[in-house]
Amino acid sequence: MAPTTKTNKELFVNGILNENPIFRLALSMCPAVGISTSVMNGLLLGIAVLFVQVFSSCTIALIKDYIHPRIRIPTYTLTIATWVTVIDLVLAAYVPVAYKAMGIFVKLIVAFAIITMRLEMFACKNTVTASFWDGLGMGLGFMFAMMTLGFVRELLGMGTLLGYDILGFRPLLFFALPAAGFFLVGLMMAMFNYIEVVYNRRKKGL
Amino acid sequence: MKQILRITIGLTISCLIAGSIMGLVFTITAKAKKHNEHLNVQETMLALLGYTKANPAPSDLRFHSVYRYIIEDGEAKYIGYMVPVKKGATEGYELVVINLAGKFVEKLEVPISPEAAIEEGERETALKTVLRHPKTFTYADTTIIARLGDKQLAYLLPGEFPGFKTFISVMLALDPNFKILGLEIMEHEEDPGLGAEIEQEYFKNQFKGKSFEKVKRLKVIKEPLPDKYKRYLETKKWKKGMFSEQEIESIRSKYQDHDIYALTGATISSRSVTNGVKNIIKKFAYRMGKLNKVIASQHIAVTF
Numbered sequence: 062m063a064p065t066t067k068t069n070k071e072l073f074v075n076g077i078l079n080e081n082p083i084f085r086l087a088l089s090m091c092p093a094v095g096i097s098t099s100v101m102n103g104l105l106l107g108i109a110v111l112f113v114q115v116f117s118s119c120t121i122a123l124i125k126d127y128i129h130p131r132i133r134i135p136t137y138t139l140t141i142a143t144w145v146t147v148i149d150l151v152l153a154a155y156v157p158v159a160y161k162a163m164g165i166f167v168k169l170i171v172a173f174a175i176i177t178m179r180l181e182m183f184a185c186k187n188t189v190t191a192s193f194w195d196g197l198g199m200g201l202g203f204m205f206a207m208m209t210l211g212f213v214r215e216l217l218g219m220g221t222l223l224g225y226d227i228l229g230f231r232p233l234l235f236f237a238l239p240a241a242g243f244f245l246v247g248l249m250m251a252m253f254n255y256i257e258v259v260y261n262r263r264k265k266g267l
Numbered sequence: 268m269k270q271i272l273r274i275t276i277g278l279t280i281s282c283l284i285a286g287s288i289m290g291l292v293f294t295i296t297a298k299a300k301k302h303n304e305h306l307n308v309q310e311t312m313l314a315l316l317g318y319t320k321a322n323p324a325p326s327d328l329r330f331h332s333v334y335r336y337i338i339e340d341g342e343a344k345y346i347g348y349m350v351p352v353k354k355g356a357t358e359g360y361e362l363v364v365i366n367l368a369g370k371f372v373e374k375l376e377v378p379i380s381p382e383a384a385i386e387e388g389e390r391e392t393a394l395k396t397v398l399r400h401p402k403t404f405t406y407a408d409t410t411i412i413a414r415l416g417d418k419q420l421a422y423l424l425p426g427e428f429p430g431f432k433t434f435i436s437v438m439l440a441l442d443p444n445f446k447i448l449g450l451e452i453m454e455h456e457e458d459p460g461l462g463a464e465i466e467q468e469y470f471k472n473q474f475k476g477k478s479f480e481k482v483k484r485l486k487v488i489k490e491p492l493p494d495k496y497k498r499y500l501e502t503k504k505w506k507k508g509m510f511s512e513q514e515i516e517s518i519r520s521k522y523q524d525h526d527i528y529a530l531t532g533a534t535i536s537s538r539s540v541t542n543g544v545k546n547i548i549k550k551f552a553y554r555m556g557k558l559n560k561v562i563a564s565q566h567i568a569v570t571f
Binding site for chain 2: 096102105128135139143146150151154157160164165168231234238
């Protein structure tokens with residue numbers, strides 16, 4: 062695949078909408094189902110993924126010429142693991158407040174499909190700048206998806222938002238359970254696909 | 268062959284680079300990280316005793332640490348308690364050695380100051396001067412005893428047990444009758460949204476107020492947590508006038524002897540915490556009973 066011809070802005074929007082990691086690419090479904098029980102969880106995991114994705118994408122784009130093609134996947138994993146460890150240690154040492162909230166999310170990231178996929182599909186073929194914007198878009202897209210899921214699940218499951226009582230009762234406890242994550246992700250995917258169909262039809266009509 | 272060699276060398280170099288970066292960051296951050304952990308432990312200890320910024324700890328609150336060591340002398344095994352003792356006006360440390368049946372063996376003076384005793388390395392050097400070859404010793408755990416004036420306030424027990432993924436480390440506060448005063452989750456790696464809920468107030472506060480008798484037969488039940496009890500447990504979200512004193516008393520007495528409600532979707536994590544806490548308290552109560560007997564019979568002038 063040749064380097065991308067998209068502009069930085071297109072790359073950025075691409076990650077959030079057209080190629081949203083969860084709703085369009087169907088990657089990293091484990092956290093999408095397991096962790097998106099509240100908006101706060103979604104936000105924290107989103108931030109953690111955003112940082113690791115951007116840093117790893119830039120690193121791989123920088124060293125792509127020196128990676129032997131046979132060992133590219135181990136190299137990606139090593140890069141991600143290094144960044145995860147570095148971020149974890151730095152947070153623990155200098156920002157203990159953030160570490161208390163984010164610690165478990167950062168440690169979870171090493172095995173995320175979305176980050177490895179973006180390195181394989183994009184960063185190893187493109188420049189640092191393009192990879193940076195792609196990583197930023199993908200990270201934000203992941204955060205957006207997690208927060209959307211969290212919003213629905215927290216509101217319907219617990220009747221709260223960001224821990225504040227909104228409804229005063231719990232409409233459907235089912236939404237707080239992992240199984241509801243599957244249904245919700247499925248519904249959101251259907252919605253995104255439907256939007257695409259409608260969008261394409263309109264474009265043809267014009 | 269050439270390919271294999273290139274791959275091997277490439278992988279080795281990548282691993283070495285990644286390893287050295289991680290090692291470098293670790294050495295740079297280690298000191299600050301340790302300092303933060305220490306602060307965190309201090310804060311947690313005060314919070315478990317009910318002292319916050321709004322309600323600061325009184326000036327005569329003292330913490331005394333007892334360090335437990337396993338001592339091996341050939342085939343024989345002993346337990347050594349490094350206890351703080353009064354030496355005139357100052358404080359020192361003595362090593363009380365007990366055999367496995369709880370009988371007193373010997374009493375040794377440890378040349379170490381209370382400030383230096385906080386560091387594990389310093390303790391080891393000091394202990395090596397009293398426990399000579401062929402005796403070997405390994406560090407087991409620490410108990411912190413909080414004292415307010417001339418009254419024993421609480422035991423603070425740091426502990427660790429396996430959770431769903433890795434170890435969960437906790438800090439328990441017990442009153443002198445081994446009733447649970449509070450539980451704090453210090454570090455864990457359970458899954459967010461599921462097992463990580465163990466650090467939520469509505470889970471960990473369920474342990475508060477459980478008597479030693481109840482803890483011995485504490486179980487986890489898979490029933491939904493009643494709404495009213497949940498609101499009662501989330502003390503940080505309490506608003507003024509949310510519960511009358513009578514209500515608090517009635518909820519407290521109703522659930523005091525109740526088992527632990529499992530977390531939704533995280534029964535294993537709930538069980539590990541409950542069993543872990545149970546084990547820590549049971550073992551601690553057994554050991555403390557033996558140690559107190561020895562201290563009384565040998566007239567050891569402990570500070571706690």
